[in-house]
Amino acid sequence: MDTMKNLNDMSIAQKGSLSVMIDKHKKTIVAFLLIIFLFILGEVIVSDFLSVGQVLLTIKLSSFIALFALCQMIVIAAGGGGLDLSVGFTATLTAILTAVIMDGKNENLLLAILVALAIGAAVGLANGTLVSYVKLPPLVVTMAMASIIQGIINVYTAGKSITGKPAPILQTLAAQSTGVFPNILFVLIFMAVVVMIILNKTRWGLKLFGVGTNETNAYLSGVDVKTVRMVAFVISGAVAGLIGLLLIGNMGTAFKDMGSSYVMPSIAAVVVGGVSLAGGEGNYFRVILGSIFLQTLTNLLVALGWGDAGKWLGFGIVLFVLLIAYVSDRRKR
Amino acid sequence: MSKITNVSIDSIGSSMKKIGLKQEVSSIMILLVMFTITAILQDNFFEPNSVVRNINAFAPLILLAMGQAVVIISGGLDLSAGAALSLLTCVLTYVMKQDDPITGVYAIVIAFAVAVLIGVINGIGIGYLRIPPVILTFATSYIWLGAALFIRPTPGGETVKWFKVFYDTKSAEGVPAFVKAIGSVFQPALVLVLVGCLIWYVISKTKIGRYIYAVGSSNDSAYATGINTAKVQMMACIINSVFIFLAALFFVGQNQSGDARMGDPMTLKAIAAVVVGGIALTGGRGSVYLAIVGALILSFVNKIIFFADIPNAYQTLVSGLIIIVAIAGSVAYSYINKKAVGKESK
């Protein structure tokens, strides 16, 4: 083992900073090429695939994937095999509950936001506590949490129709466009900037990456590893809660499965973006590219008439292949 | 951090025997309590009809939990089990034609081949490509789901008439008399569970059976001893697939149809059953038969709760809560137990 480690050092040391730079951007380039490839493929197979309207629509739809992928990225960055399978369900729950609160009026929006944040943070706190302090596998915890939230939704919606409407502001933000650009794009850009500032400019962001990169070093440097991981889940939950508001803004009404189908793409987007599942990394720009790729793939498969089956099969295979490319640990022992 | 935490593990190590024993005993005790409570609450618990109903309700989870247990003991985790189950029901009902009894045989052969293929793909990913099992099976679960949706976009399909033999021998047509005779004594669901137990019994006596524990307990040590760890992990995935296949036979016999989404909730339940049975999620420890105990405990708890006349809508919520409480409880229990025993020995 020691030999291996030392050899690795050597090879790292020999690489110049230029090739390191290329290495750094390799995954961005791959994600870009994949998107372009899909668009060209789409244009060849289905006519009228590569139009301005289509591209903008793709960006709009992929914004939601990208927002969910943000939750995922933060949890993954904290390391320890973190993943959050409950995000889509949390969003659905807040959408359904805040629909009633808002009742189509802007003045109720503030209360709705607070409720959404509170619900999301509570879910995240439960996830984070079970993962960090009870030391359960994140996937099992968040999967169970998803089933609990689905249960709450089922109870709440049992025997009655879901009432309520989003505040008009939300509809403007999520569903409408300014000129040709969908407003959700600006929301996404705003989020991306905020996230990159938090992750790269604040001490919390630095701690998060530290914990993900090398938990022993972070721990010995005096960082409370457990708390940082728990907070990552809380943030993930809170953001998911807010996405619930945007989802209902986009759809106009809330319904039972509005968020659940985003869970898989949110994880796949992170992997397509080449963000390490081992933690300690977080490049939201690449994650957004990953989301666009997945949405383009969906569009293509829908255009081919393969529908849901093709979408899930395609996502599954893409994720599988990229796991082999990025995650596989075929080192000689 | 492993280097640091490792040390505290050896101090606990010496007292492991007591715990191992205690955990097994405690899960069996819990099962007995649950059994008694159910027997008291359900008036006709011991009547043949309700025994049959209970066996039918519990058997699939038992099978899936045993399969999952094999993977978990080998150091993995299979999140694709539910999706694989769905896919197999779709494959079975896709191949079978109602009026052509021989298609039933084709269906079984093809579905078995698909099951093995599923195991091989998961096994290659986990064993040979060394992708973390959780994320790998998360990815493959969507491949199985997509494939199942391709075959059967909406629930449905047909089966041959004799296929009911896997659910209820009496109502199956075109089945030899002796099979019916056996079926009238032993429930088909029970037979499937016994077949599963037999398969594991045989495997546990072979090298693979022992190596599954070795690899799950310490992958590096096993490798250093010259064991082909990748192959062992793949075998564990294939064994799991066979158990899923048995469960699929039961479901198709029962429902006479395939459904690309029916297995989804089963994955988590099976994992929970394994944990509740007292098998460590870290691998290498615990008997596969404990998964049966865990599955029964979960099933009885479910039953007890629904005696309280909870509306149907609460079902997902309650079973989700049970699972998370059960998992957190078992893990916390074994942790507290370890600490207590550790102090005692000092």
Added chain:
Amino acid sequence: MILEVKGVRKCFGGVVALSDGNLVCRLGKITGLLGANGSGKSTISKIITGVYNADCGEINYNGQCVKYKNPNEARLDGIAMVFQNLSLIPDLTVWQNIVLGAEQKKGIGLDNKSAKEISEKIINKLHPGLDINKKVNQLNPGEMQIVEIAKAISAEPRLLILDEPTAALEQAQVKNLFQYMRELANQGVSMIFTSHRMWEVMEICDDVIIFRNGENVASIDFAEEGKDADKIISYITGDAKKSECEIVDREISGEAVLSIKGMNYGKHLRDISFELKKGEVLGIGGLAGQGQNELLLALAGAYPDMKCEAEINGRKIKLTKPVNAVRNSILLVPGDRQLEGLFLKDSVYKNTIFPKLALKRQPLFIPSKKYRMECENIVKTLSIKTHTIDTPVGTLSGGNQQKVVVGKWLSFDINVLLLADPAKGVDIGAKRDLYQYIVDMVKEKNTSVILYASDCEELIQYCDRVLIMYEGQIVDSLEGCNINEDEIISASMCVKRTMEVG
């Protein structure tokens, strides 16, 4: 002659572990390997069994030139090695472990009966009374070591390599082992035996080969030359520079900065008490793996289960969390810098500012400009050779990486600096820079330092006082002129005490 090793050389990333290793094993004889830390004695065993591949050199086994890729190949060829870091499966039973990988089939199942018989037979000789149906995780470390030895023996090797097999064993177990080893030797099995206990080597071996600085410097056949402990020690230490003693004329003020009483942590640290004075450089010596790393990690608060009474500047503190240690400016430069001290993927800048986050008062946004300036200064002070401060630490050389680890603490007002073998894998230039900086810091700021070094020379050169650790305890304290290679090594090997026992 069963094995002959000629001119084997092995480097790990530029550091020479073995420069010229030669070794001969005779049929049915037990050959002892002796040497100080890092003398290459472990490395040569690992090369023979294929754990490492030699850079050059030749291994002749049974008259054939061999080169194994892994220990398994060697085992199939009749060379078995007892590993120090155990290769047992904790959840399998003793007998299952002994036959693991070599199970015999019987019908469709396994031949468990004969496996148990074989295991029973070997275990009975090594440790009568050990239940072979116990799981390995229920055994104590000594018993595990015995199972490990039994596992190697069960393969019926012609050459058995035992790398410090006795470290975890008790006296009686060692006696049993020696008896069995002699029995095996009489049956024609050759053995290579390493141990840090002198008396053991004297008792069991037929000849010894002594390693120093990566090469074998002497070989003594006990049958011809007799057993002379002093002579062996002089070979291990080399032509010791005993006389040159320059007393460091530094006055160390009497006040204690850190006082530790009754520190206990499992088997790694046993009842350790000491005081560290202001401006003192306290050395920790001893053979590798006697608890020195654990001691420093414990002082840095890494072990929540550790028990001790600690006072810093007369104030009681709890050392059960790293954050407590950091807030009291007890700062660790850990032994495994890549695992415990650095974020290899991240830049020099990120690595150096990271520990500041453990401090309480920090602005919401990181004041990048200020911190980057500080980082540039640190790079300059320690003369870290890096392209820019944004270069990933993983691309730097070992020495510069080590400087970054030290650098990340420089913005703190250091009370106690803990250095765990800081010169390991560091080139000479960087090593000199590093120690020069520390010496200056001690002089100017009156900082206290605890230095663990596996190399005696560093202890001799820089320490005011040296504590010697042996099996988790402090066994000796050397001061002034007593800090010399001879004293350190004989104290490390516990020669004085164990010779009496033996």
